[in-house]
Amino acid sequence: MLKLKRVHHIAIICSDYQKSKAFYSQILGFEVLKETFRETRQSYKLDLTLNDEYVIELFSFPDPPSRVSRPEAAGLRHLAFEVENVEVERQKLIDAGITAEPIRIDEITGKKFTFFADPDGLPLELYEG
Template sequence: MQLSGIHHVAIIVSDYEKSKHFYTSILGLHVVAENYRHARDSYKLDLQLPDGSQLEVFSFPDAPQRPSYPEAQGLRHLAFTVASVDDYTAYLVSRGVSVEPIRVDEFTGRRFTFFADPDGLPLELYQA
């Protein structure tokens, strides 16, 4: 038995419409499905990346904020591969997204940088 890949990563957001705009209009993820779950007063938005992996975006009323600084145990960040960290960073900045300075991974020699979603979830761009 072996795992064959990551199907999806799920996140909970504080402002559903703001996060939907960020992930679809700014990051360009494709909407697979969008459902409102009345019993939970919650949206579930399934988004797909070009490689087929997915991001599930949930909204829940009164969800607690994610502790980040100092970093808490659990998921540290979500990394996306891009052809050019420089080009994608320039694109994000042109859309008003704050991006950290580009760095080079000391072990792989690959370029990367971090930015955040509307809730401050750390996101990484990693050059393929």
């Protein structure tokens, strides 16, 4: 068995770099740690932190292929973020023009959650902690 310490980061490839950069930094509140343009790949790599913890690498590539990302497709189902109050944070998404599903209750934990999507349709979740 491997001896893993923690999840180091999540890598996301976006189709519109500037739109996704604004979404993750200005809407979701991630802080930009470092932005690198990789000339040979004609691509950006944006390192994002949350509460001083390195979390997301946002990549751009010329003409990335589409990927099925509906929650029931094989592969990564969604990326969830813990929040104090789902109602408050969901309303902030709506105020920013982002569609969020109605709040549901987790049948197992009794916690509130909702789903929304990033600019490329990647399923994201707010989960009340």
